Amino acid sequence: MKVTKNRKPWMAFMSVVVWMVCVLVAVGCTSQVLDRPAIPQESPIVSKETPIVSKETPAVTSSATMQPVAESPAAESKTKPTAEPAASKTAAIPKQGRLVMLDPGHQRHGNNAPESVGPDTRETKPKVSSGTVGVRTKKPEYVLNLEVSQLIKDELVRRGIEVAMTRESHEVDISNKQRADMANEAGAALAVRIHADGDSSPKTKGFSVLYPSASSAAVKPISAESHEAASFILKHLKSATDTAGRGLSARSDLSGFNWSKVPVVLVELGFMTNPEEDELMSEAEYQKKLALGIADGIEQFLKSR
Ligand SMILES: [Zn+2]
Secondary structure, X not given: OOOOOOOOHHHHHHHHHHHHHHHHHHHHHHHHHHHOOOOOOOOOOHXXXXXXXXXXXXXXXXXXXXXXXXXXXXXXXXXXXXXXXXXXXXXXXXXXXXXXXXXXXXXXXXXXXXXXXXXXXXXXXXXXXXXXXXXXXXXXXXXXXXXXXXXXHHHHHHOOOOEEEOOOOOXXXXXXXXXXXXXXXXXXXXXXXXXXXXXXXXXXXOOXXXXXXXXXXXXXXXXXXXXXXXXXXXXXXXXXXXXXXXXXXXXXXXXXXXXXXXXXXXXXXXXXXXXXXXXXXXXXXXXXXXXXHHHHHHXXXXXXX
């Protein structure tokens, strides 16, 4: 295009002014978008959820329950330490950072409100679901998860390991991100999420241990340690139950992993959609084996740190 040379000075001045206004508006809008975090870094509710963990006698036992909703304080008295002399067995476990956060998966009523899957993505998932159901026992997964978690807790406490739980009741409303935040806030050495599986085929069975995939940037710092913990737990689950299980699985799609800043694993105890395994998982003997295997794996992880 031909440049006009005989333009009047005031017109040139106005062009510059208009151009500058356009640039300022554009920069202003862009920085506004960039400055606004896509995903909130911390849930404001979480600061109130600091676990109450007794640290007076770490050599003996201690335990605590964290409940973001009003819960009976009686829960704590249920887990009074036994007289088991656990001190010698746990002497090798460093006192610092050895709290284990147990998270019995799901709750009575799911919460379908969307929640960000992780700090690196705008993808959302429901905050928490109510889980699967036993095909033969008709037991909801959230009930089984808490039954086994309580046994694991008792076993860890007996060994002198500090334990906190995200819930000890079904009447809670705690999202998967909030559960991760609870472990973060507590500075847990390890978070262990307890779940049971479901599948369209009734033949599928066996336990598995999930850990956060290193492919997700947010969990890279905890991926190696989580993998190590998962390996220990799988190994001890195999020997406790005398079955092979389905192995380890790296996952990048779980909100409860992606928001975690502490090593985290998820144990799928078995398939509630397999009639035999569904029944087995509700037998006291088998539950005890699962709990012992998981506790052994946790203890080995803590000792290895
Ligand atoms: Zn589940």
